[in-house]
Amino acid sequence: MPVPEIAESFTGSVNRVTLGTTKEHGGTRTSTVTVGGARNMVYGGSPDDAGEKPVVAMDVLDTRPDDWPDALIEPYRNVLDSPGDWAKKCVQEFGAELICVKFEGIHPDKGNKDAAHAVKVTEELLKAVGVPLVLWSCGYDEKDNQVMPKVSGAAKGESCLIGTVTEDNYKSLTAIALADGHFLITEAPLDINIAKQVNILASDMGFPLERIVTFQSTGALGYGIEYAYSIQERQRQAALAGDKMMAMPAICDVGYESWRAKEAKLANAPGWGDVADRGPMWEAATATCLLQAGVDIIRMRHPRAVAAVKNFINEVWQKK
Amino acid sequence: MIIIAERINGMFTNVKQAIADKDKKVIQELAKKQTEAGATYLDVNVGTAAADQAGAMQWLVETIQETCSTPLSLDSQKTAVIEAGLKVINAENGVILNSTPLNKKTDDEIFDKYMAMANQAGPKASIIVLTMDKNGVPQDVDTRVAIAADAISKAMEKGFDTQRLFIDPIILPVKVPNAQVQPGNILAAMDQIRYLSEPAPHMTIGLSNLSQGATERSLINRVFLAMAISRGLDSAIVDVLDEKLMSVLATAEMLMNKQIYSDSFLKVYASMNE
Numbered sequence: 001m002p003v004p005e006i007a008e009s010f011t012g013s014v015n016r017v018t019l020g021t022t023k024e025h026g027g028t029r030t031s032t033v034t035v036g037g038a039r040n041m042v043y044g045g046s047p048d049d050a051g052e053k054p055v056v057a058m059d060v061l062d063t064r065p066d067d068w069p070d071a072l073i074e075p076y077r078n079v080l081d082s083p084g085d086w087a088k089k090c091v092q093e094f095g096a097e098l099i100c101v102k103f104e105g106i107h108p109d110k111g112n113k114d115a116a117h118a119v120k121v122t123e124e125l126l127k128a129v130g131v132p133l134v135l136w137s138c139g140y141d142e143k144d145n146q147v148m149p150k151v152s153g154a155a156k157g158e159s160c161l162i163g164t165v166t167e168d169n170y171k172s173l174t175a176i177a178l179a180d181g182h183f184l185i186t187e188a189p190l191d192i193n194i195a196k197q198v199n200i201l202a203s204d205m206g207f208p209l210e211r212i213v214t215f216q217s218t219g220a221l222g223y224g225i226e227y228a229y230s231i232q233e234r235q236r237q238a239a240l241a242g243d244k245m246m247a248m249p250a251i252c253d254v255g256y257e258s259w260r261a262k263e264a265k266l267a268n269a270p271g272w273g274d275v276a277d278r279g280p281m282w283e284a285a286t287a288t289c290l291l292q293a294g295v296d297i298i299r300m301r302h303p304r305a306v307a308a309v310k311n312f313i314n315e316v317w318q319k320k
Numbered sequence: 321m322i323i324i325a326e327r328i329n330g331m332f333t334n335v336k337q338a339i340a341d342k343d344k345k346v347i348q349e350l351a352k353k354q355t356e357a358g359a360t361y362l363d364v365n366v367g368t369a370a371a372d373q374a375g376a377m378q379w380l381v382e383t384i385q386e387t388c389s390t391p392l393s394l395d396s397q398k399t400a401v402i403e404a405g406l407k408v409i410n411a412e413n414g415v416i417l418n419s420t421p422l423n424k425k426t427d428d429e430i431f432d433k434y435m436a437m438a439n440q441a442g443p444k445a446s447i448i449v450l451t452m453d454k455n456g457v458p459q460d461v462d463t464r465v466a467i468a469a470d471a472i473s474k475a476m477e478k479g480f481d482t483q484r485l486f487i488d489p490i491i492l493p494v495k496v497p498n499a500q501v502q503p504g505n506i507l508a509a510m511d512q513i514r515y516l517s518e519p520a521p522h523m524t525i526g527l528s529n530l531s532q533g534a535t536e537r538s539l540i541n542r543v544f545l546a547m548a549i550s551r552g553l554d555s556a557i558v559d560v561l562d563e564k565l566m567s568v569l570a571t572a573e574m575l576m577n578k579q580i581y582s583d584s585f586l587k588v589y590a591s592m593n594e
Binding site (some may be wrong): 200293 | 580
């Protein structure tokens with residue numbers, strides 16, 4: 001029986017985004033990262049349609065985490081108090097292509113650190129590593145609006161990926177990110193309609209659609225991953241159908257979400273296997289699943305999970 | 321939705337005058353306005369005014385393409401006029417040959433000729449095929465579907481991609497004695513035509529013809545447009561400058577899940593067709 005021809009041709013594609021400004025172009029980055037460009041679904045069509053390889057952004061926190069399980073603390077034991085050393089370790093030892101600094105410590109409930117602290121961390125990271133940076137707010141609107149514009153300014157001209165902006169809080173960070181030459185992350189709460197609306201709102205402020213990366217929110221394996229999966233898939237389909245308001249590359253937060261799962265961190269769980277393995281496995285499984293739905297940048301935490309996922313990416317996205 | 325904008329047509333007095341005076345500004349302004357309003361293609365029809373229709377077609381094509389890169393739909397009942405337009409067109413982004421019946425009493429092979437012309441114009445050249453043959457315009461559902469099926473199978477035989485075909489079930493003015501059954505017939509025909517190939521062929525209609533001579537023209541047009549979109553219509557020749565019509569179009573597409581809903585769905589529709 002002949003195999004039916006099911007190749008579909010699409011009119012649209014995912015935008016290509018290049019993060020990081022090198023010295024020749026007035027920045028200080030030693031490498032850049034390009035994502036996006038897919039012209040088909042993952043695994044669909046010819047390898048030429050697959051676009052750029054997805055990349056892993058490894059998380060670094062601005063302050064020492066106080067709620068991480070031992071398995072996650074272990075690889076970073078000596079660097080948790082120094083974001084610069086932490087980032088260096090991720091790049092040099094674990095092969096991180098991007099560093100994502102999460103400004104957890106500025107949250108009123110988690111340290112309430114000020115803008116000067118966040119600026120200092122940003123400058124430290126820019127000095128410590130040459131890869132492009134992702135600068136991620138704490139999620140408390142009032143505090144983010146005070147601090148993130150300063151963070152943006154501290155990395156001016158470096159073409160960082162900065163966010164997140166939401167439907168209810170987008171104006172100040174969108175404006176400053178545009179002025180400072182960054183890329184913007186638009187966030188939606190697993191809601192495709194709001195996701196589109198935030199992109200429209202940012203675009204209405206003059207922010208170029210080609211400089212936006214979307215964050216649809218992430219659910220880990222066992223904790224809503226099917227919602228995240230179907231939204232990522234829908235976003236990709238809309239991009240391929242030519243919807244310019246949905247044609248952005250996507251970022252997801254696998255590290256944080258996976259390590260919230262009790263399966264990833266509960267030590268005393270007979271029959272579940274060694275807790276030292278479970279967390280990295282949970283994180284790697286969540287990441288590979290979402291990669292197949294069509295995400296471009298994955299925030300991750302555990303080096304073993306990162307290694308497994310990078311291996312998966314290299315197997316699937318064979319460089320032409 | 322593939323929107324073919326209808327205003328560059330010699331039947332309109334300002335266009336007729338512009339063709340007579342070789343007044344480029346009027347035409348280029350219309351091209352710009354219609355593009356901004358969301359046109360995917362600009363229909364170009366010389367009307368009946370010019371003595372030299374082929375020459376007028378060439379002048380219109382060249383005039384539009386001087387300032388506008390929106391692809392064109394060359395609209396004439398005369399093959400020679402479309403051919404003349406094709407000679408001077410830049411069809412890189414596509415062109416529509418508008419239109420041909422399946423066959424004519426005087427020319428049994430007319431559709432084959434159009435496929436050859438389209439192939440010569442380039443891989444993005446499409447054809448509007450009217451559900452009309454040597455016996456004229458059918459009044460019933462079945463003959464419309466049968467003609468569409470013949471056109472599609474003929475294209476397949478010739479290796480002509482069916483995605484380059486637009487089936488036009490021919491809409492007639494509702495204000496004509498005994499014609500009121502036709503809009504319903506067209507919807508019923510569309511229901512079947514969309515299953516004739518996989519993926520479905522494009523379907524288009526010359527919407528404004530429906531309300532010819534009637535009162536409440538815009539209302540009639542937009543209500544029928546919404547009804548037809550629900551039956552799989554994915555293209556139409558319309559007045560893109562009719563804002564209410566374009567709002568109905570955007571809303572119907574959204575309701576059919578062709579566009580992802582957002583609170584600003586109306587506002588972004590035109591920009592998405594750029």
